Amino acid sequence: MSWAEAVMRLKQGAFDAAPLATAIFRRETPERLVFLAGNSEFVALVNGNAVPGRGTENDLPAALTRLVTASLSATSDAPTVAVHLGERLEAFRPRIKPFNVPEDPNDYLLVQLTALTEQDSAEHDLYSTIRHLKDLLDNSTALMYVKDLEGRYLIANSYYASLLGLSAESIIGHTDYDLFAKPIADAYTKNDDMVIRTAQSIEVEEPLAIGDKADPDEDSRWLSIKFPLKDDTGNPYALGAISTDITDRKRAERAARDAMHEAERANRSKDEFLSRMSHELRTPLNAILGFAQLLRDLPLNPGGAESVGHILDAGKHLLSLVNDVLDITWIEAGAPGIATVPVPAIEPLHQALQLIRPLAAASDIEIASDLHGALHRHILADTQRLRQVFLNLLGNAVKFNTPQGAIRVWCEPGDGSLRFLIMDTGPGMAEADIQRLFTPFVRLSHAADVEGSGLGLALSRKLVQEMGGVLGIEHTAPGEGSTFFVDMPLAATPDEDAKATVPDQEALTTPDEADATILYIEDTHANIRLVENIIAGMDRLNLISATTGKSGIALAKTTPPRLILLDLNLSDMSGAEVIKQLQQDERTIHVPVIILSADATPTRIAELRETGILDYVTKPFEIDQFTRTIRRALAQP
Missing domain, CATH: 3.30.565.10 (Histidine kinase-like ATPase, C-terminal domain)
Structure with a gap:
């Protein structure tokens, strides 16, 4: 029997008289249906857009075709679907019955479409919304859950359940104290209570723990957004939360902090080392170059003068190497103190x-x-x-x-x-x-x-x-x-x-030079002897010295000098502490201080200049430049 004959047989009687939209399809493949015939209700439903013998994808509304195709694989009542038919939006529930035609190997389907009532449609919309929400919850890779005001779980998504090794249904009705160790449950409950009490949302980090034996490390954390669910009067009736695992981020942040602290520590160590090496290298160089300059000014035989010249050249070369290394380090630190x-x-x-x-x-x-x-x-x-x-x-x-x-x-x-x-x-x-x-x-x-x-x-x-x-x-x-x-x-x-007028440095004079006493606080004997020789060559100046910070401060108070020359690395205290104590005493607060230090690191120099010192001279120094600095300091009112 051909499909046409089968249709003619079915059209007799109940097929045409059926009050529901009814149609016959032949299934050629699981995905493709061929429309054969439809009663008057069906033809009216699709506005005549169905030609017998053609595939449904060519004539029928797409949503209607999907509805019928989906219904074929349904294990229970077929789902409903909203279908745009022209300007109308209709909701239908299909009923499909397969049947066989003798001597015809094709599959035939009898399809009846029941239009849903308004109540049916509302139920369908609610069902769809709930289903969508459940799909959203269960397919999320974040924890999603709802608790009542007593902390009992009302909803928990599949991801949460899988982490606990439980089913979502078995979590319902339990509290955090049933699922986690007490310190962890206390932390969760404290945040929950804050949300319920204030009726405000919060974003908070919480310990990440799985199971009652978990002991999370410091970086195992959830980032939880907790919010109240409110009734029509605005009062919370439940608490919702979304928690994401930020453990990797916290560990990365900790690693970055540790690396930064290590870099800062290494940088401080480098600065301390350079400062120390600057002092250790420049201190003997100061004596070498200083006394060599004094010898150069003495009447020497040609051989002696040549030897002194070699000492000066070698010392200056070594000093140049020290300066270059310090300057490179200073620039790498951002060149603090440079001003254009x-x-x-x-x-x-x-x-x-x-x-x-x-x-x-x-x-x-x-x-x-x-x-x-x-x-x-x-x-x-x-x-x-x-x-x-x-x-x-x-x-x-x-x-x-x-x-x-x-x-x-x-x-x-x-x-x-x-x-x-x-x-x-x-x-x-x-x-x-x-x-x-x-x-x-x-x-x-x-x-x-x-x-x-x-x-x-x-x-x-x-x-x-x-x-x-x-x-x-x-x-x-x-x-x-x-x-x-x-x-x-x-x-x-x-x-x-x-434009500032700079006085001729060579013309600087010191009033009352016979009374100009200079105090030199220095613990290296060679440097003291060097400065004594230099000051001795400057007429009418008197130099007194002290080898410790404590004795220097006491001497400055009992015999107030016109000028203090101060080394930074003293045996009993730092030069910075000496400056501090001098500035706290009325007898010495106005005495100008010039630092004479082998520490030539720019950062250290900038720090000391901020304390109010008059000048900072690095060792080793040129004697002519040093004497001009002394006279300029004494010439100030």
Whole structure:
């Protein structure tokens, strides 16, 4: 029997008379149905959009097709579904009956659609909402639960149950005290009570524990959002919560904190080590260089004068290495204390040239300078640090030059900056050497016979960058020499009235010099002897000394000096403590203090300057500079 004959047989009688929308389908595959025929109710339902013999996907509303297909696999009553039919939204529950036609291997389905009443639809909507909420709860990877006001669980999602090794149903009716150890349950209950009492939501970290034997570590934590469920009057009737595992995040935070603390500890240790090494190296250097300078000024035979010169050269080289290492560390710490202010553009370079010309002359190297490009211009810079950069560049131009070579220095104004250029007639460099030139402690092959640490250019570049400038190479090539440049930002020219007048240091005089007593607090005998010799060469000054902080303070109170020279590393107390005690006594509070210390770390210098000292002189020092500092301090009113 063909399907047409079967349809004709069924159309007789009950099929046409059926009050429900009824249709016949042939199932070709589990996913594909072919519409065969429908009674008048069904045809009216689909507005005639069903052609016998064609697949349902071509004619019938998509939702209706899904409803029928889903119903085929239902193990109980088929679910209901809302179907858009034109402008209408209808809800139906299908009833499907398979039947066989003799001598026909095809599967046939009789489908009847029952339209739901308004009450049925409401029940269906509620059922769907509950089902969606349950799916949401059970498929979440966070704990979700609801407790009543006595702390009994009303709802617990599958994830919560799986962590406890229980079923969700077995948790219902229990409290935290039934599921967890008492300290854990106490913590949970305390937070629950806060939510119920205040009727406010909270976000709180809670210990993550699974089972009554759990002993969570410090980082095993839930991040719980707990909120009240309120009735129509606004009173809480239950508590809801969502908790997520933040253990990995807490451990990562702890690891980051530990790493930061370790880095800070290592940095403090490094600072302490550098400060100590600075002191230990500079203290003997102060005596070596200081007494060598005194010997240089004595009438010596040629051999003795040459020996003293070698001592000074070697000592200064060692001091340069110590300074470079300290400066690199200071810059790595962010260069605390460096300050850029408008300065005459010509000043730092002119000062560096004055210092380097004797060295160049001794090496038979000519220096030609044209600084007109810097005249009447100001740049933003730290004068001392920029002079240090120029000294390094000019020193290299001398050291790495050819015999009877030349150095040319000039300036070129640019767009918002001033370029300083230093050209030498040295051997020049290959491209491969340029890439390594500014790497700390790296020395190029042609520099093997020249004294140096390999820190100078790396330090100079970082100093210039800290001042907002750029240091680089404009040109170099083997056999063509090298040209370095320094670009510094231009600054507005300060008003003439704002310029401070600096007195001629050589003209400084000390009133009542015969009464000018200087107290030197120092525990190293060699340094005391050095300063005694220097002061002895300064007419009409009197030096008294103390070897401990306690005795120095007592001497300052009984014999108030005009000036105090103070070492920082004393045997009984720190120099900072001595300053503190001096500033607390009316007899010594106004006595100026100059620190003489082998601790040259910039951070330490900045800290001590903030205490109100007059000046900070690092050991070893140039005697001429030291004497000028003394006279300038005594000349102050």
